Amino acid sequence: MTGIFITFEGPDGAGKTTQVKAFAERLTAQGYDVVLTREPGGTAISDKIRSLILDPAHKEMADITEVLLYAASRAQHVQEVIVPALQSGKLVVCDRFVDASIAYQGYGLGIAIDQVAAVNRLATGGLVPDRTYLLDVSVEEGRDRLQARTGLDRIEQKGAPYHERVRAGFHELAARHPERIQLIHASKPADEVAEDIFADFTAWLTHK
Ligand code: TMP
DSSP states (O other), X not given: OOSEEEEEEOSTTSSHHHHHHHHHHHHHHTTOOEEEXXXXXXXXXXXXXXXXXXXXTOTTOXXXXXXXXHHHHHHHHIIIIIHHXXXXXXXXXXXXXXXXXXIIIIIITTOOHHHHHHHHHHHHTTOOOSEEXXXXXXXXXXXXXXXXXXXXXXXXXXXXXXXXHHHHHHHHHHHHOTTTEEXXXXXXXXXXXXXXXXXXXXXXXXXX
């Protein structure tokens, strides 16, 4: 595939959505053919699955159901949007991907990491991002930022110990895949965070 696949990850409240948008806009302005998308979501079917997963009323959702729904949403997204865009040489910027399932469902819920990875290999056909920006803030700071919003979703409503496991899971992933995952300190002002990401991307592209 000739395109470039970039993903953004991080604990809830890390400012990821703002950064993904700024990154995509900057690259579009530079002439890249950018496809900006997100998970769970990115297609009509995947958006319906997103609503199912995140609905705060679905308190009874079994952990395995959650893993499989994220993976089902991803399978559709990969086949319908990501792979065709990469095949036509586009730069795909995706807000979350498989690392989120490893961190949230694997480390967070305590489901065996190799099983979460196996389900996701099936869902993605083994597609791995070229580069991943892991936006890191403390759980406390992330939760402070979330409090500013109204209506937390089912995952955001889980307690601090769960979110600590998720954050530790992301750190573990970054340590395991240093060639792909770039840790970004995200408690700084948003424009400084954006500069750090862009500087890394430019350097990475030059040495790729
Ligand atoms: P978002 O806040 O980045 O839109 O993601 C929605 C929530 O879904 C967020 O709390 C992270 C969670 N999530 C998982 O638990 N597993 C996954 O595979 C993905 C993509 C997201």
